Amino acid sequence: MNHLPLIIKREYLNKVRNKSFIIMTFLSPLIFAALIAVVAYLTQLNNDKVRVISVLDESGLVRNIFKNSEHTTYHVLEQMSLDDAKALSKETEAYGLLHVDKMDDVKTLSEHITFYSEESPSLNTISDLENQIAATLTNINLLKNGVDVDMINASEVKVNIAQESFDGQKTSKIDSVVKIAFGGAAGYLLFMFIIIYGNMIMRSVIEEKTSRIIEVIISSVKPMQLMLGKIFGTSLAGITQFLIWTILGAILMLIIPMVFGVDLAAVQTPQQQMMQQAMENPEMNMEIQNVLTAFYNLPLFNLVLAFALFFIGGYLLYSSLYAAIGAAVDNETDTQQFMMPILMPLVLAVYIGIFTVVEDPHGTVSTVFSFIPFTSPVVMLMRIPFGVPIWQQILSFLILVGTFMFTVWFAAKIYRVGILMYGKKPTYKELIKWIKY
Structure with a gap:
């Protein structure tokens, strides 16, 4: 594996020095900030009417x-x-x-x-x-x-059922909302990251294959090293781009109001009204306190650590499959027949997370799919806020890592043969033959 660091460095520099990558890295936050500014301006006009x-x-x-x-x-x-x-x-x-x-x-x-x-x-x-x-x-x-209307109004009784675990930890309905929001955001971020940067890896393999550069590289580098180098190098480039987006986005949010005189806070007018009502309404104030309490009750350290591990594991797992697809085809048009089997587990994971984990986070369906490696990165991240035993998290992650290693071996078999194949669309039957070589 002596060549792996060199391949990672080459892939990373090749991506970050690419003109389109540089342009979109700096242009995307500008477009996003401009959209927010336009929405804020239009909202301001609408509110003034x-x-x-x-x-x-x-x-x-x-x-x-x-x-x-x-x-x-x-x-x-x-x-x-x-x-x-x-x-x-x-x-x-x-x-x-x-x-x-x-x-x-x-x-x-x-x-x-x-x-x-x-x-x-x-x-x-x-x-x-x-x-x-x-x-x-x-x-x-x-x-x-x-009927005495005043008597009816005076007779109304509001019921707020208190929630408490058998261990004495107090919770509320707001706790579930906060947990769902956190888990959903984590799962959605992983879903989008896999689709965006997984496709980038696939396109990179196709470009080198069609330009025949790969024939020179493969003479001195093992296919496994080359594939892992592409995965890790592209992943680092994606993380770099994401960090730049975050920093530039924060800076632009501060500059736009001063330069253009647009009140970006106008986009949050409903939230501001809610906060104003909270200051005047004791019940609303209590709800906000419940939200803050629910946030502090989250296992934050566990969530951050699990997010990092499952995010990386899930991304690497799917990236190896994207690399294998790129090696098996000659152009992006031919990738469509292979994309469905990859995207279906991701879609299923999001579906399970939204409709099953929310309702029964510790049920059979939620638990089983949090151990299946192709769905666990999303489902487990959505289950953890509801309290998942550490041994289940560790077991799920180990299964994910083991599956990634197997998938890398599996993808490398396809990569080794497919990287030098031109002019013919492979079938699933031929892919099985490549694995046996």
């Missing part, structure tokens, strides 16, 4: 329930026909006209409410109007039936 809604209530039951807000103003129309109200709304360029027909029966009235506008109104606007009107009409209906 005040919508005027005309209200023509011929029933007289809901005209006084609408309260002006920062972005919505209600203009109640009096003693006016529907046609005149429409004409006035058009002249004043109102966002829309809410018309409530004249009826005494509340249930019948609920089916005779119309919102007129030039364009389709937003779902939030219609939902807000429906909720306000529904609450008022419900109270009116209850009063007509002799």
Whole structure:
């Protein structure tokens, strides 16, 4: 393996010195930051816009329930026909006209409410109007039936079931949400990293194969060394690119608001409103404290260590398969017939993580797929926040490493023969023959 460090260095430098790699490394954060800036700017424009809604209530039951807000103003129309109200709304360029027909029966009235506008109104606007009107009409209906609304409201009881393990550790519903978010983010990041940089390894093998450079290299380097060198070298280049993206992204997020005067915080307006409500609402404040407590309850050291190990193991496992595919074909078009068997376990892992681990992290399905090496990097990362015994994590990782070593041997067999094969699309039957050589 004396040549392995040299091959890794060659592959790494070859990737980072590539013009397209350099351009995309520095251009991608700029594009991403520009998109965020545009979204923030458009959001700012949208937030600054005040919508005027005309209200023509011929029933007289809901005209006084609408309260002006920062972005919505209600203009109640009096003693006016529907046609005149429409004409006035058009002249004043109102966002829309809410018309409530004249009826005494509340249930019948609920089916005779119309919102007129030039364009389709937003779902939030219609939902807000429906909720306000529904609450008022419900109270009116209850009063007509002799029901004391204040007594009903005073009799409401909210139940918040406390959660605690048999060992005395207190948890809450928020804990599960935080665990799902962390595990899902880790699994998704690994999924994207494998697809992006696995394809880079495959393209690198195809390029050298078609340019016949590989014929010179293979004369002095073993196929196993060459394949591992490509995997490790490309992986380091990917990590370098990812770190540069992170650093440049953070710098651009600081520079853009100062240079262009765009408030990037406008993108987080709903979160800011939630924080403001939390300061005023004790219940919301308690929820935020529960989120922080749930975060501190996570096994952070275990999560970080497991993420690093399973991330590296999973990526190397799939990278060896991508390298084998690159050696077996002459161009990227021919790779499609071999990509499905590789991508299916990844898709299955994400599916298991989202729909099974979330519901039953220690169930049979979740546990079994967290030991299968082609799905364990994603499934185990999503299980660990819920508390997985250390012996299961170690066993799963050892199986992953063992499978990687076997896959490298398996891929090297294909790589050794396929790297010198030209002009013919290999079949699965021929690949089996190459392994037997």
